[in-house]
Amino acid sequence: xxxxxxxxxxxxxxxxxxxxxxxxxxxxxxxxxxxxxxxxxxxxxxxxxxxxxxxxxxxxxxxxxxxxxxxxxxxxxxxxxxxxxxxxxxxxxxxxxxxxxxxxxxxxxxxxxxxxxxxxxxxxxxxxxxxxxxxxxxxxxxxxxxxxxxxxxxxxxxxxxxxxxxxxxxxxxxxxxxxxxxxxxxxx
Amino acid sequence: xxxxxxxxxxxxxxxxxxxxxxxxxxxxxxxxxxxxxxxxxxxxxxxxxxxxxxxxxxxxxxxxxxxxxxxxxxxxxxxxxxxxxxxxxxxxxxxxxxxxxxxxxxxxxxxxxxxxxxxxxxxxxxxxxxxxxxxxxxxxxxxxxxxxxxxxxxxxxxxxxxxxxxxxxxxxxxxxxxxxxxxxxxxxxxxxxxxxxxxxxxxxxxxxxxxxxxxxxxxxxxxxxxxxxxxxxxxxxxxxxxxxxxxxxxxxxxxxxxxxxxxxxxxxxxxxxxxxxxxxxxxxxxxxxxxxxxxxxxxxxxxxxxxxxxxxxxxxxxxxxxxxxxxxxxxxxxxxx
Numbered sequence: 001x002x003x004x005x006x007x008x009x010x011x012x013x014x015x016x017x018x019x020x021x022x023x024x025x026x027x028x029x030x031x032x033x034x035x036x037x038x039x040x041x042x043x044x045x046x047x048x049x050x051x052x053x054x055x056x057x058x059x060x061x062x063x064x065x066x067x068x069x070x071x072x073x074x075x076x077x078x079x080x081x082x083x084x085x086x087x088x089x090x091x092x093x094x095x096x097x098x099x100x101x102x103x104x105x106x107x108x109x110x111x112x113x114x115x116x117x118x119x120x121x122x123x124x125x126x127x128x129x130x131x132x133x134x135x136x137x138x139x140x141x142x143x144x145x146x147x148x149x150x151x152x153x154x155x156x157x158x159x160x161x162x163x164x165x166x167x168x169x170x171x172x173x174x175x176x177x178x179x180x181x182x183x184x185x186x187x188x
Numbered sequence: 189x190x191x192x193x194x195x196x197x198x199x200x201x202x203x204x205x206x207x208x209x210x211x212x213x214x215x216x217x218x219x220x221x222x223x224x225x226x227x228x229x230x231x232x233x234x235x236x237x238x239x240x241x242x243x244x245x246x247x248x249x250x251x252x253x254x255x256x257x258x259x260x261x262x263x264x265x266x267x268x269x270x271x272x273x274x275x276x277x278x279x280x281x282x283x284x285x286x287x288x289x290x291x292x293x294x295x296x297x298x299x300x301x302x303x304x305x306x307x308x309x310x311x312x313x314x315x316x317x318x319x320x321x322x323x324x325x326x327x328x329x330x331x332x333x334x335x336x337x338x339x340x341x342x343x344x345x346x347x348x349x350x351x352x353x354x355x356x357x358x359x360x361x362x363x364x365x366x367x368x369x370x371x372x373x374x375x376x377x378x379x380x381x382x383x384x385x386x387x388x389x390x391x392x393x394x395x396x397x398x399x400x401x402x403x404x405x406x407x408x409x410x411x412x413x414x415x416x417x418x419x420x421x422x423x424x425x426x427x428x429x430x431x432x433x434x435x436x437x438x439x440x441x442x443x444x445x446x447x448x449x450x451x452x453x454x455x456x457x458x459x460x461x462x463x464x465x466x467x468x469x470x471x472x473x474x475x476x477x478x479x480x481x482x483x484x485x486x487x488x489x490x491x492x493x494x495x496x497x498x499x500x501x502x503x504x505x506x507x508x509x510x511x512x513x514x515x516x517x518x519x520x521x522x523x524x525x
Binding site: 037039040041043044070073074076077078080081082084085175179180 | 232238241245248252263282283285286289290295512513514517518
């Protein structure tokens with residue numbers, strides 16, 4: 001049986017198929033504004049290349065934000081639909097925690113997701129416990145945060161194999177309750 | 189040999205309703221599920237696109253579960269998956285489309301992309317079978333069109349609005365009269381209690397099949413301003429009734445001209461404004477006068493719903509018009525005709 005990892009939170013589309021915790025096929029492509037065109041299509045291609053069917057998937061890991069609102073909704077909708085129909089375990093994890101899990105640094109760290117106007121940031125302890133709430137910091141204020149903390153910029157992709165065991169410890173919620181984290185408030 | 193029944197799972201998320209339906213043979217609604225966001229958007233006086241997209245994402249699998257339970261069927265029992273791809277709010281359309289693509293992938297079912305306006309037209313098949321050739325009056329927030337249909341998906345536009353669509357005009361008049369969202373139904377409710385006392389001009393009394401409602405809307409604004417200047421209280425019920433009478437009379441006049449000119453025996457109406465009772469009454473009288481067969485969708489199929497998408501997908505299914513997963517993307521303004 002296989003696991004499917006979906007990350008659509010940034011301009012990159014990251015997909016990975018894992019078997020027994022090992023990455024057997026992954027894809028990282030830059031697809032600004034093309035997540036809708038490419039995500040399901042590339043999942044199909046990956047499975048076809050491996051000669052596996054959707055019935056062979058047993059778990060889904062989906063990144064639920066923060067970042068591009070539209071991108072996140074695409075990944076979440078696919079994960080929810082797939083998981084609901086096939087009665088799969090779906091693990092939702094945010095990118096800030098995912099990146100924190102992936103960093104070998106025995107200190108408090110800040111991980112980040114950048115957009116045009118600023119950064120979503122998360123602070124984590126040595127044991128990668130979340131410290132305080134996630135925040136959105138505008139570009140003009142980010143240098144101060146970078147100076148006084150160990151700050152990690154967002155990466156194109158995360159080695160999912162390396163953080164797999166940690167993800168499996170994330171609490172699973174009812175599939176209908178899986179939803180994006182937005183952090184930024186919208187102006188109405 | 190009995191013809192095999194065709195079951196289509198249809199998805200509609202173009203605006204503020206998350207809806208799914210199972211439709212048999214394009215005319216039999218086996219199950220319909222609609223989650224409406226209207227109470228949320230009422231708080232803001234109109235649909236907020238970002239909120240609509242968020243709510244679709246939250247509800248999509250709940251609606252899927254509900255429709256399958258009501259139908260007592262599984263996705264694997266379906267012959268195809270249909271989804272609205274245009275026109276509508278991009279972020280909202282996207283949620284339905286991603287769900288449809290995923291279902292198509294995991295169950296290996298053909299994917300059918302459906303234009304929302306075609307959905308409104310084919311909603312007629314859920315009540316009475318459309319008989320061709322037919323005249324179709326499409327009236328909604330974005331459309332006022334008089335269309336000749338000689339066959340399935342064969343549209344010849346005879347006339348369209350030159351400015352505001354009829355539903356848009358109702359909404360704008362609602363704002364002028366300080367009526368809450370959704371404006372159209374509120375204007376209709378007021379109009380039913382009023383008298384046609386303002387004598388507003390009937391638009392577009394010409395030889396074309398076109399419509400125009402912008403001037404009529406300006407007349408309403410002028411009446412409101414006149415009252416303000418004279419320190420008089422506006423009679424909202426009478427003004428709504430006068431507006432509705434002028435607008436619907438203009439539509440009926442154009443329909444009458446088309447029936448006379450083209451000698452067509454069948455007439456259908458489509459779109460959200462087809463739920464307007466005054467319009468329905470006037471069309472019944474008109475079609476009775478000329479012995480024309482009139483089809484109107486049931487009220488539940490006049491507003492946005494997925495059953496109409498399933499109905500519109502059926503003729504496409506019969507012609508094997510399917511889409512590849514990578515070719516279905518949301519489009520905000522793609523016209524049907």
